[in-house]
Amino acid sequence: MAFFNSGSRALVEILTRLQSAERPLPVDHTFFEFGSIKYHVQASAEDPENVQLSISTPSLSHEAAPSPGLPEFTLQETRNTYGGFAEVVEPARDGYALTLRLNFSGLARPKDRARAIRQVSLVQSVVLSSQLKHILGGLAPSGATKLVYNHRHPFFVSRTPGKISAIFPMRFRDDTDLAVATSFFQELQEAGSSQSRAPRCSWSPIPPPELRGESVHHLTTNGGFVSFDILERHVRRKRAAKTAWILLNFQSYVKYHIKCTRSYIQSRMRKRQESLTEVIQNARLRGSDNTKKLQVRKKSKRRLINLGKAKKLQKGFRAVIDKMKRLRLRIRVRALDRLRRHYRQCFAMPRVKGSNHYDKLE
Template sequence: MAFFSSGSRALVEILTRLQSAERPMPVDHTLFEFGSIRYHLQVSMTDSENVYLSISTPSLSYEASPSRGLPEITLQETRKLCHKFAEIIEPPKEGYALTLKLNFSGLTRQKDRIKAINQISLLQSVILSSQLKDVLGSLGSSGTMKLVYNQRDHFFVSKTPVKINAIFPMRFKDDTDLAIASSFFQEVQELGSTSSFSGAPRCSWSPIPPPELRGEYVHHLTTNGGFVSFDILARHVKGRKAARTAWILLNFQSYVKYHIKCTRSYIQSRMRKRLEIMTEVIDDAKVRGNDENRKKLQVSSKRSKRRAIKFARAKKKIQKSFKAVVDKMKRLRLRIRVKGLDRFRRHCQCFSLPKLTMAQRKGHKYQKLE
């Protein structure tokens, strides 16, 4: 939220470095901030105690009559805020709306110098609030005017005798941004109707243009996020509240975009965290599954070893029994030996029988015995 602070952080940092420097140094620096706000700082070696600060702010409305310099009320508020250490230079530096000569030598305490630097950083909100008052004063008792704080976004201010309506047309490029913004507008509208926020400007959100914008150009009213309206009463712009209220209105659209960006970042971080948790659960399950598989493999390997040993033993038994059966079959196939026949074979070998040729067999005839 420091980005939407009414003080300029860059200006505070530069002025703090100048005051804390041990040796004086020349400075000629120009810096730009959100909303087309421009600063110019200048310090010379010959006049190192004085710091010349020039401020330029954009014109809030192209419809308002141009005026040279700042309104007298803005100059009075600036003198009241910085009269102890600042002096307004007339005329201002060319191209700038206000030029101040700062001298912190009269502030002896470091605490007072820090406070003075913070007050200088608030000048942009003072100038813009005075411009907004000037624009509203030019409307008279009633009327509507288009205001442009930066080139991308614009809003409307409608003035009535009772109140001032600030109407913001909301446009979004992404459907996700549109959904987040619609939810945010509904919550703001519901909170504004509660008793806890009864003192705040009443907020209303509508998808169609409010009646105060009748007669405006169609391309100015073409939106996809609807219209957000704030009812500004007299108590909201009384005294010091005027600068604060003007600064909030000028940065409302930027704050909505900032809220959408933070919401998307939060959702994405939650999704990443959820994904990491789910990934851890899956990894743990995989590790446990691998352990169980290893145990199963170990058990199965032990069982397979036992089965292999049993199978080897059974194989040996089968081989032995098969060998015994084969041996028995071999024994059965051998010729049967009779002890008496052996002696007969030996006697037959002693008497040799004559061998006849084929011719003798044909010529030989057997005689029939009677």
């Protein structure tokens, strides 16, 4: 429950800004927290020391506090807590359950003022814890009382000899949320039983015996019932406010845990998907490289084969051309030899008169 701080951060910021301002600033600011808690801060420039803080919070049980204002025990608890620097204004501002007049002029050191501002931011926790302590103190020895801090998710408290049980009916819309919550309840049950100082936690899919006699509408759930056994040491002095705040925000904390778990699972799934996608891409790149290498090898082989064929053809052509040249030379040589022989024969014959050859020559 560390993430569900009982103090109001917006209230701390506004009051700190008022105290640290160099010149008085008029403030009239209204804001909401947790859906049903309403704050109103008012301060004037003429009187900057006095700041009026009003808060409106619904009652936990209409049976215990039927009037719209806060009961006397809650007002007395507020006076005891903020008596040093705050005053309860009666009647409260219209539309609000409690109005405080804050005056930090008596606190000289900045550390004391900062501590007082943080204490004022816990006013919601003080009001709700005082109501819950009063309800727990006035419980009957048998039966259960319904408390409504969140209108959608009420819970029950019952008193038995030696302990007080807080029972939470759990409802979920999504099956995934139901599975995560069931696992969380089982782990919480094991953790609560292993630690002696923590309240014992139990989870059951059926209503516990303390809720006998309640309406069927309140007992119809799909997430079962979570019960905490609150002992006397858990509600003593300052522990009472902390215990009350944890019980009031338990259902919100379960929803917060479910959202965090789902986001964590989704982030792990995305990382796993990215890693698998990277592996597949690397495999494809390696496969493409191998295919490219094979294609290059095939192309080189084809080129070598083509080059070999081309060389063989060139050698064949060259051999044919050489043969043709040799034949031409032989033909020329033979022709020249024949001419030479013919001329030798002609010029080497004797000259005889009366022969036709010489007659022609003469």
